Amino acid sequence: MKKIIALSLVTGSLLLAQKVTQVKFDGLVHLSPSVAKEVADIHVGDDLHPLKINNSVKKLFAQGYFKDVYVENRGGGRLVYHVKEKSAITNIKVEGYGNNDDAVKTLATLGLKRGDFYNKRTIAKAKKALIKRIEAEGYYDTVVEVKETTINDGIALVFNVNKGEKINIKKVNFTGNKALSSSDISKNLVNKESETLGWLPWRNSGNANVGQLSYDAYRARDAYLEKGYLDATVSKPVMRVDFGTYDAEVNYVINEGVQYKVSSVSVANSVVGLKIDIDELKLKKGRVFNVSKMRKDIKYIQEEVGNLGYANARISPSFQKNTANKKVRVVYQIQTGEKVQINDVIISGNSSTKDSVVRRYVYLAPGDTYSTRDLKDSKSALGRTGFFEKVEITSKRVSADKINLHVKVKETATGSITAGGGYGSYEGFMLNASVSDKNIFGTGINASLGFDVSEVSTNYNLSFRNPRIFDSEYSVGFSLYKRDYEYVDYDQDQMGGSVAVGKQFTRSFYASLGYAYVDTDFTEATNVNATAGTAGIDPIFTGTYIKSSALLGFKFDNTDNYYTPREGFLAGLNIEFAGLGGDAEFTKYKGKFGIYYGFDDIIDYDLILRYKARVSVITDNGYVPLAEKLFMGGIGSIRGFNAYSLSPRDTQNRRTGGLKSFSTSIEASIPLSESAKMRLTGFYDFGMIGQNTFDEIKRSSAGIVIEWQSGFGPINLVFAKALDDEAGDSTSTFEFSMGSKF
Numbered sequence: 001m002k003k004i005i006a007l008s009l010v011t012g013s014l015l016l017a018q019k020v021t022q023v024k025f026d027g028l029v030h031l032s033p034s035v036a037k038e039v040a041d042i043h044v045g046d047d048l049h050p051l052k053i054n055n056s057v058k059k060l061f062a063q064g065y066f067k068d069v070y071v072e073n074r075g076g077g078r079l080v081y082h083v084k085e086k087s088a089i090t091n092i093k094v095e096g097y098g099n100n101d102d103a104v105k106t107l108a109t110l111g112l113k114r115g116d117f118y119n120k121r122t123i124a125k126a127k128k129a130l131i132k133r134i135e136a137e138g139y140y141d142t143v144v145e146v147k148e149t150t151i152n153d154g155i156a157l158v159f160n161v162n163k164g165e166k167i168n169i170k171k172v173n174f175t176g177n178k179a180l181s182s183s184d185i186s187k188n189l190v191n192k193e194s195e196t197l198g199w200l201p202w203r204n205s206g207n208a209n210v211g212q213l214s215y216d217a218y219r220a221r222d223a224y225l226e227k228g229y230l231d232a233t234v235s236k237p238v239m240r241v242d243f244g245t246y247d248a249e250v251n252y253v254i255n256e257g258v259q260y261k262v263s264s265v266s267v268a269n270s271v272v273g274l275k276i277d278i279d280e281l282k283l284k285k286g287r288v289f290n291v292s293k294m295r296k297d298i299k300y301i302q303e304e305v306g307n308l309g310y311a312n313a314r315i316s317p318s319f320q321k322n323t324a325n326k327k328v329r330v331v332y333q334i335q336t337g338e339k340v341q342i343n344d345v346i347i348s349g350n351s352s353t354k355d356s357v358v359r360r361y362v363y364l365a366p367g368d369t370y371s372t373r374d375l376k377d378s379k380s381a382l383g384r385t386g387f388f389e390k391v392e393i394t395s396k397r398v399s400a401d402k403i404n405l406h407v408k409v410k411e412t413a414t415g416s417i418t419a420g421g422g423y424g425s426y427e428g429f430m431l432n433a434s435v436s437d438k439n440i441f442g443t444g445i446n447a448s449l450g451f452d453v454s455e456v457s458t459n460y461n462l463s464f465r466n467p468r469i470f471d472s473e474y475s476v477g478f479s480l481y482k483r484d485y486e487y488v489d490y491d492q493d494q495m496g497g498s499v500a501v502g503k504q505f506t507r508s509f510y511a512s513l514g515y516a517y518v519d520t521d522f523t524e525a526t527n528v529n530a531t532a533g534t535a536g537i538d539p540i541f542t543g544t545y546i547k548s549s550a551l552l553g554f555k556f557d558n559t560d561n562y563y564t565p566r567e568g569f570l571a572g573l574n575i576e577f578a579g580l581g582g583d584a585e586f587t588k589y590k591g592k593f594g595i596y597y598g599f600d601d602i603i604d605y606d607l608i609l610r611y612k613a614r615v616s617v618i619t620d621n622g623y624v625p626l627a628e629k630l631f632m633g634g635i636g637s638i639r640g641f642n643a644y645s646l647s648p649r650d651t652q653n654r655r656t657g658g659l660k661s662f663s664t665s666i667e668a669s670i671p672l673s674e675s676a677k678m679r680l681t682g683f684y685d686f687g688m689i690g691q692n693t694f695d696e697i698k699r700s701s702a703g704i705v706i707e708w709q710s711g712f713g714p715i716n717l718v719f720a721k722a723l724d725d726e727a728g729d730s731t732s733t734f735e736f737s738m739g740s741k742f
Contacts, residue, residue: 018047018048018077019044019045019046019047019048019077020042020043020044020045020046020047020048020077020079021044021076021077021078022044022077022078022079023037023040023042023043023044023079023081024078024079024080024081025037025080025081025083026080026081026082026083027082027083027084027085028083028085029085029088029153031065031085036060036081036083039059039060039063040056040057040059040060040081041055041056041059042056042079048073048077048079053071053073053079056071056081057069057070057071057081060081060083064086064117064119065085065086065117066083066084066085066086067084067085067086068082068083068084069081069082069083069084070082085117086117086118086119087117087118087150087153087154087155088115088116088117088118088153088154088155089112089113089114089115089116089117089118089154089155089156089157090114090151090152090154090155090156091114091151091154091156091157092104092107092112092113092114092156092157092159093156093157093158093159094106094107094158094159094161095158095159095160095161096160096161096162096163097130097134097159097161097163103159103161106130106133107126107130107159110125110126110129110130110133111125111126111129112125112126118155123146123157127144127146127159130144130159130161131143131144133211134161134163134164135210136209136210136211136212137209137210137211138166138167138207138208138209138210139163139164139165139166139167140164140165140167140241140243140246141164141165142161142162142163142164143161143162143164144159144160144161144162145159145160146158146159146160147160165246166207166208166246167207167208167210167239167241167246167247167248168194168206168207168208168246168247168248169191169192169193169194169206169207169208169247169248169249169250170193170194170206170247170248170249171193171249171250172186172189172191172192172193172249172250172252173249173250173251173252174186174220174252174254175251175252175253175254176253176254176255176256177254177256178256179224179227179229179256179259180223180224180227180256184223184227185220185223185224185252185254186220187223188219188220188222188223189216189219189220190209190212190213190215190216190219191208191209191212191213191216191237191239191250192204192206193206194206194207208239208248210239213237213239213250214236214237216237216250217234217235217236217237217252218234220234220252220254221233221234222291222292224254224256225289225290225291226290226291226292227259227288227290228259228260228261228288228289228290229256229257229258229259229260230257230260230289230319230321230328231255231256231257231258231323232254232255232256232257233254233255233257234252234253234254235252235253235254237250237251237252238250238251239251258323258326259288259326260288260289260321260326260327260328261286261287261288261289261326261327261328262283262284262285262286262287262288262289262327262328262329262330263285263322263325263327263328263329264285264329264330265278265281265283265284265285265297265329265330265331265332266278266329266330266331266332267281267301267331267332267334268331268332268333268334269334270334271305271308271310271334271336273308274304274305274308274334275304276301276304280300281297281300282294282296282297283297283330289328289330294317294330297317297332298315298317298332301315301332301334302315302372303372303373303376304372305334305336306370306371306372306373306375307371307372307373308339308369309339309340309341309369309370309371310336310337310338310339310340310370311337311340311370311372311395311403312337312338312340312397313334313335313336313337314334314335314337315332315333315334315335316332316333316335317330317331317332317333318330318331318332318333337400338400338401339369339370339401340369340370340401340402340403341367341368341369341370341401341402341403342364342365342366342367342368342369342370342402342403342404342405343366343398343399343402343403343404344366344404344405345359345362345364345365345366345404345405345407346404346405346406346407347359347407347409348406348407348408348409349408349409349410349411350409350411350442351411352411352439352441352442353387353388353409353411353439353442353444354442354443354444356471357387357439357442357443357444357468358382358407358409360444360468360471361378361381361382361385362378362381362382362393362405362407363377363378363381363507364378364405370395370403375393375395375405377507378393378407379391379392379393379560380558380559380560380568381507382407382409383559383560383561383562383565384557384559384560384561384562385438385439385444385562386412386438386562386563387409387411387412387438387439387444388409388410388411388412389410389411389412389709390409390410391407391408391409391410392406392407392408392409393405393406393407393408394406394408412709435448435449435450436448436449436450443466444466444467444468445464445465445466445467446463446464446465446466446467446477447463447464447465448461448462448463449461449462458483458484458485459481459482459483459484459485460481460482460483461479461480461481461482461483462479462480462481463477463478463479463480464477464478464479465477465478467504468504473503473504473505474501474502474503474504475500475501475502475503475504475512476499476500476501476502477499477500477502478497478498478499478500479497479498480496480497481494481495481496481497482494482495483495491522491523491524492520492521492522492627493520493521493522494518494519494520494521494627495518495519495520496516496517496518496519496520496547497516497517497518498514498515498516498517498551499514499515500512500513500514500515500551500553501513501514502553507558508556508557508558509554509555509556510554510555510556510557511552511553511554511555512551512552512553513550513551513552513553514550514551514552514553515548515549515550515551515580516547516548516549516551516576517546517547517548517549517582518546518547519544519546520544520545520546520547520625520627521543521544522542522543522544522625522626522627523542524542540626540650540656543625545582545583545584545623545625546581546582546583546584547578547582547583547584547625547628548578548579548580548581548582548584549576549577549578549579549580549582549584550576550577550580551574551575551576552574552575552576552577553572553573553574553575554572554573554574555570555571555572555573556569556570556571556572557570557571558570559594559596563709563714564608564669564679564707564709565596565608566596566597566598566600566606566608567596567597567598568595568596569593569594569595569596570592570593570594571591571592571593571594572591572592572593573589573590573591574588574589574590574591575587575588575589575590576588576590578621578628579621579622583623583625584623584624584625584628585620585621585622585623585624586618586619586620586621586622586623586624586628587618587619587621588616588617588618588619588628589615589616589617589618589619590614590615590616591614591615591616592612592613592614592615593612593613593614594610594611594612594613595610595611596608596609596610597609597610605670606670606671607668607669607670608668608669608670609666609667609668609669610665610666610667610668610669611664611665611666611667612664612665612667613662613663613664613665614636614637614661614662614663614664615661615662616630616660616661616662617659617660618630618659618660619659620659624659626656626657628657629647629656629657629658629659630647630657630658630659630660630661630689631643631644631645631646631647631655631657631658631689632644632645632646632647632658632661632663632687632689632699633645633646633730634732634735635716635718635735635737637661637663637685637687638663638685638686638687638699638700638701639683639685639701639703639718639720639735640685640701640702640703640720640721640722640723640725640731640732640733641699641701641722641725641729641730641731641732642730642731642732645729645730646687646689646697646699646729647689647697648689648690648691648696648697653728656691658689658690658691658696658697659690659691659692660689660690660691660692660693660694661687661688661689661690661694662687662688662689662694663685663686663687663688664685664686664687665683665684665685665686666683666684667681667682667683667705668681668682668683669681669682669707672706676708677708677709677710678706678707678708678709679706679707679708680704680705680706680707681704681705681706681707682702682703682704682705683702683703683704683705684700684701684702685700685701685702685720686698686699686700687699687700698724699722699723699724699725699729700722700723700724701720701721701722701723702720702721702723703718703719703720703721704718704719705717705718705719715736715737716736716737717734717736718734718735718736718737719733719734720732720733720734720735721733
């Protein structure tokens with residue numbers, strides 16, 4: 001026994017005296033040797049101690065990557081770790097739960113993703129969490145079965161989901177409410193009573209969302225806070241479900257308290273350089289307290305403080321309530337923190353668009369002082385380019401006084417082969433097509449080559465525009481076109497082109513100067529019996545002219561998106577002075593205006609209201625050719641009437657064009673399918689046109705548009721009805737277009 005102990009002591013002493021000279025791993029597939037070595041915490045030069053080796057094996061096992069691990073000591077301090085990795089999950093598929101890609105992303109948020117090592121406990125945990133998430137959406141008795149298939153050295157998982165039954169809320173009961181009606185309290189709830197035609201977007205389906213149930217108590221209390229009931233309490237909702245029918249009732253208990261009016265509103269402002277306009281605050285002295293207005297005040301103050309560089313400022317309202325007088329004094333307290341500078345701007349998601357193009361529209365750069373206004377303007381400017389489907393700008397604190405800006409974009413298709421058209425009683429079937437790219441090779445350059453044809457027209461055009469030459473504020477562009485059109489009263493053959501240079505003066509204001517040259521032949525249509533002019537030729541409808549003109553343009557645009565703006569307005573004015581040589585002599589003014597307002601923040605629904613207006617005036621300085629006059633009808637003016645069909649007429653009922661026109665549109669747009677990027681828009685159009693006054697001819701129409709942001713560009717399907725058409729008017733009930741804006 002003494003000999004064995006002595007031998008062990010000698011062996012242990014010899015091992016302690018040795019050093020690790022080599023560490024190798026045999027059997028690694030997914031894990032690299034360097035990572036495995038760090039996990040095992042064993043390195044060349046360490047003491048070759050049995051306890052250390054044993055601990056290294058335990059550390060490897062603890063990671064959950066391996067089925068088996070053992071160590072071979074090949075002498076001389078050379079260690080070989082023989083490992084057998086667990087199988088990796090090579091594929092995950094979800095059946096029965098919406099879009100597979102979205103469902104797989106859901107599992108990833110629950111801790112299970114492709115490439116993970118196979119672990120039954122992790123799979124069971126993800127399965128349980130998935131069931132819980134589906135039940136939170138209002139489905140009870142949900143069943144999820146997981147099928148495992150071995151493929152080579154990996155495991156493929158299929159989650160088969162049976163979502164069970166959907167709970168339908170038949171009744172929402174409030175106890176204790178006297179000042180507010182049940183409908184007032186429930187207006188912002190997620191879990192509402194079912195209504196007739198609940199499948200319509202503006203009706204309540206009654207489908208339960210259990211995950212939002214606990215938050216509905218806060219939404220109900222908000223209804224009271226909007227009416228000044230600061231002391232109101234709302235109990236946690238209790239849902240009772242009949243599992244025979246899966247119908248449910250939800251019950252709340254309310255204690256209203258008293259209604260408060262605002263005695264005074266002030267801002268405890270000790271921030272150097274901060275100016276708060278009290279008149280801009282929404283809470284007003286003498287008015288009933290409203291929490292929604294208070295939140296707008298907080299946002300306004302926070303933005304003003306943020307414009308001074310305080311990115312982490314906190315605005316805290318304090319209340320001094322006088323219950324006896326039913327008055328409340330509101331004081332906004334400001335905690336600025338430190339001024340913040342931009343450490344770095346990190347751009348991601350732009351696989352095609354160059355970083356330099358994205359940075360053009362980001363108004364904050366490394367070293368700049370943080371500004372809320374600059375951040376908001378940057379997001380809007382990126383949205384207006386039309387290059388991106390989605391733009392997110394977030395900040396991440398690096399230190400107390402530095403942040404990184406993360407600009408994450410999701411690109412949209414900018415290059416496309418587009419087509420559009422319609423059918424009219426005069427034009428017949430119309431077709432247009434073009435090859436264009438708003439962002440060639442990711443440079444921001446816009447170019448297009450297109451044509452449109454119908455039974456009465458042919459049009460070819462080529463255009464090019466670089467909005468930022470060498471990343472400067474200057475732009476340059478040109479266009480060439482050839483156009484043949486058979487109007488009702490005359491035929492036109494036209495060839496021309498233009499060149500323009502411009503400058504971006506501010507973030508929202510742009511101006512341009514250009515030159516246009518057009519050569520036009522026009523002849524009276526063969527189906528018109530002319531009686532005026534020598535030998536039956538009417539000089540108004542037959543002739544040749546050259547137009548040489550100067551172009552001046554102004555544009556203001558602070559909208560937040562190119563295709564579907566939800567805030568901001570745009571205004572433009574284009575002036576053409578014809579008379580720089582050539583035959584035509586006139587001045588043409590064309591103005592447009594559009595304002596957009598989204599209600600998502602107010603009613604939690606993506607309703608967008610739009611108002612658009614266009615006005616044109618031509619001043620006759622000697623000769624205004626018929627082809628340069630104004631005509632109305634079709635997309636861009638009054639839908640429901642064929643393009644160019646509305647115009648003053650002469651004694652022979654021929655369209656002679658106008659010198660003044662005005663049109664306006666009111667639109668309401670709601671989402672049809674967010675995944676397909678489709679919206680449904682109702683509209684009312686009104687327009688008027690005349691030779692001497694605006695209102696010589698007045699027309700209106702109404703209808704709907706299906707707007708689709710397709711992979712080929714924006715497609716608009718227009719279904720319109722002329723409301724006050726008269727005898728001789730050319731109407732159209734359907735049109736479609738592609739690539740249009742405004």
